Amino acid sequence: xxxxASPQHFFLDTKMWVVWLYVVGIIGLLVGxxxxxxxxxxxxxxxxxxxxxxxxxxxxxxxxxxxxxxAIAGGVHLVWKLRMxxxxxxxxxxxxxxxxxxxxxxxxxxxxxxxGTPWEWDARIVSTFFLLILFLGLxxxxxxxxxxxxxxxxxxxxxxxxxxxxxxIKYSVVWFNTLxxxxxxxxxxxxxxxxxYRIPLFTNIASVFIxxxxxILANMxxxxxxxxxxxxxxxxxxxxxxx
Amino acid sequence: MRLWLLYRRELLIEIRSGVxxxxxxxxxxxxxxxxxxxxxxxxxxxxxVLVSVVWITTLFTSILSLDNLFKRDHTDGTLAxxxxxxxxxxALVVAKxxxxxxxxxxxxxxxxxxxxxxxxxxxxxxxxxxxxxxxxTPTITMLGALVTxxxxxxxxGGELLTILILPMYIPxxxxxxxxxxxxxxxxxxxxxxxxxxxxxxxxITAIPLALGPVLKLSQDS
Numbered sequence: 001x002x003x004x005a006s007p008q009h010f011f012l013d014t015k016m017w018v019v020w021l022y023v024v025g026i027i028g029l030l031v032g033x034x035x036x037x038x039x040x041x042x043x044x045x046x047x048x049x050x051x052x053x054x055x056x057x058x059x060x061x062x063x064x065x066x067x068x069x070x071a072i073a074g075g076v077h078l079v080w081k082l083r084m085x086x087x088x089x090x091x092x093x094x095x096x097x098x099x100x101x102x103x104x105x106x107x108x109x110x111x112x113x114x115x116g117t118p119w120e121w122d123a124r125i126v127s128t129f130f131l132l133i134l135f136l137g138l139x140x141x142x143x144x145x146x147x148x149x150x151x152x153x154x155x156x157x158x159x160x161x162x163x164x165x166x167x168x169i170k171y172s173v174v175w176f177n178t179l180x181x182x183x184x185x186x187x188x189x190x191x192x193x194x195x196x197y198r199i200p201l202f203t204n205i206a207s208v209f210i211x212x213x214x215x216i217l218a219n220m221x222x223x224x225x226x227x228x229x230x231x232x233x234x235x236x237x238x239x240x241x242x243x
Numbered sequence: 244m245r246l247w248l249l250y251r252r253e254l255l256i257e258i259r260s261g262v263x264x265x266x267x268x269x270x271x272x273x274x275x276x277x278x279x280x281x282x283x284x285x286x287x288x289x290x291x292v293l294v295s296v297v298w299i300t301t302l303f304t305s306i307l308s309l310d311n312l313f314k315r316d317h318t319d320g321t322l323a324x325x326x327x328x329x330x331x332x333x334a335l336v337v338a339k340x341x342x343x344x345x346x347x348x349x350x351x352x353x354x355x356x357x358x359x360x361x362x363x364x365x366x367x368x369x370x371x372x373x374x375x376x377x378x379x380t381p382t383i384t385m386l387g388a389l390v391t392x393x394x395x396x397x398x399x400g401g402e403l404l405t406i407l408i409l410p411m412y413i414p415x416x417x418x419x420x421x422x423x424x425x426x427x428x429x430x431x432x433x434x435x436x437x438x439x440x441x442x443x444x445x446x447i448t449a450i451p452l453a454l455g456p457v458l459k460l461s462q463d464s
Contacts, residue, residue: 123417130410137407144397150460154393157457158407161389164414164442 005084007224008233014217021214028207036200043197049113052106054200058208060103060128064166066096066212067131070138071163074156084220086152087227089159090142091219095212097135104128123172124180131169134162246334253342256315267308268350274300275358290364294372294423297355301380302412306405308347309387312339313395313458322395326459336454340388348380371426378439379419385446386411392454395461415442 003009036054043050070089077085107125108118119125138155145151172180228234257264278296285292316322316335325335355376356369364372390408397403418438425432 127413130413133406134410137403137410140403141393141407144394144403147463150463153457153460157389157453158393161386161411165410168414168417 005082007083007087007228008231010084011221011224011234011237014221018214018218018221021210021217025207025211025214028203029211032200032203032207036197036204040196040200046114049110052110053197054204056103056106056110057201058205059099059106061205062208062212063096063099063103063128063131064169066092066099066216067134067159068163068166070096070159071166074159077152077156078160086155087220087223088216089138089152089155090223092216093135093138093142095216095219097132097139099212100128100132100135104132122180124169127165127169127172130165134165137162246338249334249338250341253338254345257342257346264346267304267347268354270307271300271304271351272354272358274303275355279358279362290359290362290368291424291427293359293362293364294368294427295420297358297372297376298379298416298420298423301351301355301376301383302409302416304347304351305380305383305387305412306408308343309384309391309408310404312343312388312391317395317461322458323462326455326462329455332455332458333451336388336458337451340384340451343388344381344384348376348384351380352376368423368427372423375419375422375436375439378436378443379415382415382439382443382446383412385450386415389450389453389457392457392461395458415439418442 004013033054037051040051042048070092073085073088073092076082077089104125107128111118111120138158141154141158142151145154225234225237229238275297278300279293282292282296313322316325316339321335325332352373356364356373359369359372360366387408390411391404393407394403418435422432422435422439425435
């Protein structure tokens, strides 16, 4: 693991990881989605409209997990000053932004047939919307602060302070009176989803995880090259791309 | 002793700069006034609406006032000297935070319930609004000061402040406003009130310590 904390070894070691993560993630996503969309029976109350769960739940879970990981990376940066922690934050922020946007978008699509409205100002939807704004703030703050050392520290602190919103999102369906249903999957508890739906759903959750990791890793490799462009070990890679 | 002098300095600078220092409070009264005027029917029948209006306006007022929190000390170089010693910067930061709270938090804590009483809110409900504001306004000052410190010395800080700060205020807004709503509904509110206090103690402990390094970094660039 220590080897990967150095940009050079990180870059040289992880090339095949990205390929594998992409291949496994895309295959898993195709299997899970086709299975979920075409082969499981319609749900008793919602009919076919429930099938968007196979997109909505995985992206919503990882939108929050990516944010938590940003806060952890921020803590790692503040304590140990690891350069790769900053690279991770820069690489994962846009991914988290798009996952949150997808969670909101798929939720709105699901809301039309089931709730009769794409948008309701309830605690879960609004807090997820604020998660989107948090990601946006992290992206904008990096562009605004010219000094990279200061930008990294500012982003770490903002990510950590913003993490107080994560419990609000997670427990909004429990604490407040929301239109959004409570969680169907608990990590240590009952799963109120029938087994035939569980298998494609878990396939998709795992695939979104693998694919997210792959995209973040690819971003990190790109940023590593960009930030170390003047180093000698990077030269063959840059020249190779130009030829 | 030094802390008291710094605190006095903050207040004196603010008060001697004239009307400018009272603009956030005038803004607060104006916005609550406009809301109550526009929503006249609803506000006089439903004290929950007025509670929400007061809470939201508190957030906006804090953004308006925080923009200037470190600006003067950054421009005249006080901050650059203070960050040279970690004790000095903590003393300055604590004095600034309390100064800011004295000039915006305390007036809002008094004015919010007062406006409520004037609009025909029951006395207990107004008192509960005052209590949550008393817990909420220092929390808001702390969180806001931290985000403001991240942007010290950047040209375009002001506009950015809005989108960076508002998401941070969501928990205290939800719980502070929630306590009032539950109290008006005669529902149990203890857990929400404890959450407010937890946010207050957490921010008041951690943020003055975090502000030192953040401000130091802002002087490096």
